[in-house]
Amino acid sequence: MLIALEEKGAPYRLAAVAPGTLRSPEHTARHPFARVPVLEHDGFRRYETQAILRYLDRVLPAPSLTPDDARCAARMDQLMAINDWSCSRVWPT
Numbered sequence: 001m002l003i004a005l006e007e008k009g010a011p012y013r014l015a016a017v018a019p020g021t022l023r024s025p026e027h028t029a030r031h032p033f034a035r036v037p038v039l040e041h042d043g044f045r046r047y048e049t050q051a052i053l054r055y056l057d058r059v060l061p062a063p064s065l066t067p068d069d070a071r072c073a074a075r076m077d078q079l080m081a082i083n084d085w086s087c088s089r090v091w092p093t
């Protein structure tokens with residue numbers, strides 16, 4: 001998410017979640033599965049990295065982060081799915 005914001009040249013503010021507070025009512029109000037990241041943009045709140053990235057790509061000005069070419073876009077989707085399923089999968093404790 002931060003790389004996307006940097007690529008877009010968009011201003012942002014990071015709000016750290018204190019250790020041990022992911023399951024607090026304050027945070028589960030933001031993310032019901034007690035995870036990060038969460039995006040808040042002009043009163044619009046969203047979790048799930050892919051949803052956040054696709055939203056940011058739609059609402060922020062160029063450069064587009066999504067290839068026009070169908071095969072390149074499929075490669076992007078594949079890499080995002082690999083990241084979701086094989087790199088950052090964290091099982092609930």
Ligand SMILES: N[C@@H](CCC(=O)N[C@@H](CS)C(=O)NCC(=O)O)C(=O)O
Binds near residue numbers: 022035084091
């Ligand atoms: N599918 C979610 C996965 C989110 C996720 O697992 N985030 C990790 C950090 S990369 C997390 O919050 N781990 C804390 C925990 O599971 O307690 C997404 O893509 O946003």
